[in-house]
Amino acid sequence: MLSFSGEMAEEVVRIEGVWVRIGASVVLEDVNLSIKKGDFLGIIGPNGGGKTTLLRVILGLVRPERGKVRVFGMEPEEGRKFVGYVPQYTTFDLDFPIRVWDVVLMGRLEKRGLFRRYRPEDEERALRALEMVEMEEFKDREVKGLSGGQLQRVLIARALATEPKLLLMDEPTSSIDLPVQTEIFEILHRLRGDVTIVMVTHDIGALSVYVDKIACLNRRLFYHDSKEIRPEELEEVYQCPVALIAHGVPHRVLKEH
Numbered sequence: 001m002l003s004f005s006g007e008m009a010e011e012v013v014r015i016e017g018v019w020v021r022i023g024a025s026v027v028l029e030d031v032n033l034s035i036k037k038g039d040f041l042g043i044i045g046p047n048g049g050g051k052t053t054l055l056r057v058i059l060g061l062v063r064p065e066r067g068k069v070r071v072f073g074m075e076p077e078e079g080r081k082f083v084g085y086v087p088q089y090t091t092f093d094l095d096f097p098i099r100v101w102d103v104v105l106m107g108r109l110e111k112r113g114l115f116r117r118y119r120p121e122d123e124e125r126a127l128r129a130l131e132m133v134e135m136e137e138f139k140d141r142e143v144k145g146l147s148g149g150q151l152q153r154v155l156i157a158r159a160l161a162t163e164p165k166l167l168l169m170d171e172p173t174s175s176i177d178l179p180v181q182t183e184i185f186e187i188l189h190r191l192r193g194d195v196t197i198v199m200v201t202h203d204i205g206a207l208s209v210y211v212d213k214i215a216c217l218n219r220r221l222f223y224h225d226s227k228e229i230r231p232e233e234l235e236e237v238y239q240c241p242v243a244l245i246a247h248g249v250p251h252r253v254l255k256e257h
Contacts, residue, residue, distance in 0.1 A: 010037040011073075012166050012196050013058055018067030020053055027053045031067070031221045035166075040188070040197045042211040049218035051200040055168045058198075059085060072165070081110065084164030084195075086155050088171045100146070100154050101139040104129055107161030122161075129160040133187055149180030156187070160195075167191070169199040185210045 013035040020028040027050045035041060043051050056062040057069055060076030071079025084107075107129070108122040130136040133153040143151060152172055159167060172188075173181040188197060189210050199211070215223035 011035070012037050012039070012071070013198075014068075014070040015057070016068045018057060018064045018069060020050070020057065020062060021065050022053075026219060028057070028064070028221075029219045031217075033215065033221060033223060034225075035196065035198060037165075037196055038192070039213055040192045040211045041199070041213045041215060043198065043200045043215045043217055044202065045217040051217050052170055054217060054221075055085070055170055055198070055200060058168060059083060082165040084159030084162045084167045086152075086159045086167070086169040086172055088174055095144060098143055099139070100130070100135065100141050100143060101126070103143060103154055104139075104157045104161050107158040110162065125163065126157075126161045129157040130154075132160055132191065133157045147180075149176045149184065152176060152184060153187070156184075160191075164195055166196045166198070169197065169201075171200055171202070173201065 011034060013033065015031055015033040018028055018031040019026065031054065043054065045051050053062055057064060058071060058076060059080050060069075060071075060078075069076050072082050073079070104126045105118060105122065108118060108125060127136060127139075130139055133156050135150065135153045135157060138146070138150065138154075143154060146154065156169075156172070169188075173184055176184070188199070191197065192212075213223075213225060215221055
């Protein structure tokens with residue numbers, strides 16, 4: 001159990017004894033988690049296990065029924081000014097007529113104010129963010145003409161344009177072809193020195209290659225501050241038998257069920 005007394009060096013997020021109930025259902029049960037500066041944390045678990053809810057708790061969009069949350073030592077509503085968020089691209093309205101450049105610039109809205117013109121600094125940050133995800137040549141394209149992988153890169157660039165210290169990502173490679181998934185993981189791997197990353201994903205195979213730490217979440221959180229996962233914990237999280245397979249670079253693959 002974590003304690004909130006005193007300061008812990010380099011701690012970005014601290015969650016202690018968090019319970020979240022939606023309607024009559026408990027979504028998060030006594031969750032404890034400490035995320036340090038520079039971590040690349042992958043969170044896995046079945047659909048409906050509370051992974052997206054946990055991200056929303058960190059963002060201050062969902063208030064726990066019980067427990068405490070600190071983001072950069074502050075309440076989540078205040079600390080989220082240092083947080084970038086990448087939703088699943090499937091939630092993006094592909095019919096909306098907007099250019100890649102305008103989407104990325106939206107990341108600067110909080111910095112400039114809603115009714116003020118973008119400054120040269122805003123445009124410089126947006127262009128740098130596009131360069132970081134290798135999408136600068138697409139900046140004048142409409143998003144509706146992009147592939148799923150290209151759109152996900154744009155959404156990552158929008159989050160990076162906020163100059164976040166913490167980047168939260170919800171299934172960044174869902175519904176994207178395997179080669180493109182690898183490209184996105186490589187981009188995130190390059191970013192890890194500049195920003196702390198928390199990524200919700202089902203891609204367990206890629207996790208052990210790219211991330212530093214893995215947590216399993218199915219209402220309850222299993223986390224040991226490393227990327228080692230015990231088979232019995234996976235079985236408890238997924239409520240089914242699990243096969244762990246290694247090929248060359250050690251990684252783990254869930255048996256289909």
